[in-house]
Amino acid sequence: MNDDAPAVRRRRGFELEAAILRATWEELGAVGYMNLTMEGVADRARTGKQVLYRRWRNRAELVLAAMRSRVVSIADDVPDTGELRGDVLAVLDRMARRYDDVGSDVVHGLMAEARDLDPVFFSIMTGVMETILRRAADRGEILSGAVGRRITTLPADLLRHEMLLTSAPVPESTLVEIVDDVFLPLVNSRAGRRR
Incomplete structure (x- = not known):
């Protein structure tokens, strides 16, 4: 293990959710609704798609949560x-x-x-x-x-x-x-x- 490598801090709770919702909004702007995927959001948020599926059943619920976080x-x-x-x-x-x-x-x-x-x-x-x-x-x-x-x-x-x-x-x-x-x-x- 390289002691000089920066430690990866694991995000949890509100911090992780805020990062996912922000990534969802950014992904919507980049690819549009029809091309939005849970994988794309997970990549942009630097997390696994299983993390998304634990909170939201599908992309419609994820997008709605992202909208609600903004207004x-x-x-x-x-x-x-x-x-x-x-x-x-x-x-x-x-x-x-x-x-x-x-x-x-x-x-x-x-x-x-x-x-x-x-x-x-x-x-x-x-x-x-x-x-x-x-x-x-x-x-x-x-x-x-x-x-x-x-x-x-x-x-x-x-x-x-x-x-x-x-x-x-x-x-x-x-x-x-x-x-x-x-x-x-x-x-x-x-x-x-x-x-």
Whole structure:
């Protein structure tokens, strides 16, 4: 053994995970989502791919973890503008900006592999919208419980659909249409029927 050789320090815990997530993001930038492999990320992070598989079942979960390490989850900071319309527009705006920041390649890749993601991932926006609707009910804007699950998730679902159909940024006018022409009329009609 060569005493002059530098000792290799083994990374663990948070340090190792941060290195892997950073390497994932760098690898995405270098090769794109479709060419991203666990082996490529492991090489870039200077670790073994088995280390990755102990933490993430597949590349979709790994990429999602890398995204979450870079941005604050909408669920951790639900907008509160003081009105239902403003809150929903703020959520959609954050989703659209995140799409622009992450890139259509990554979003389209994740959606193509949606079946590989933990179902909890898909309930995040439901929880965000339920929080917004509960606040609106507390303010007296709508009746509590007047909106079912399908309408609750509709704004986020429509925006995801828009993002999947295009690689271009989603214009603000589209967000306004989703809220003003589709979501709010449905919410108001449901609330009117419950009275």
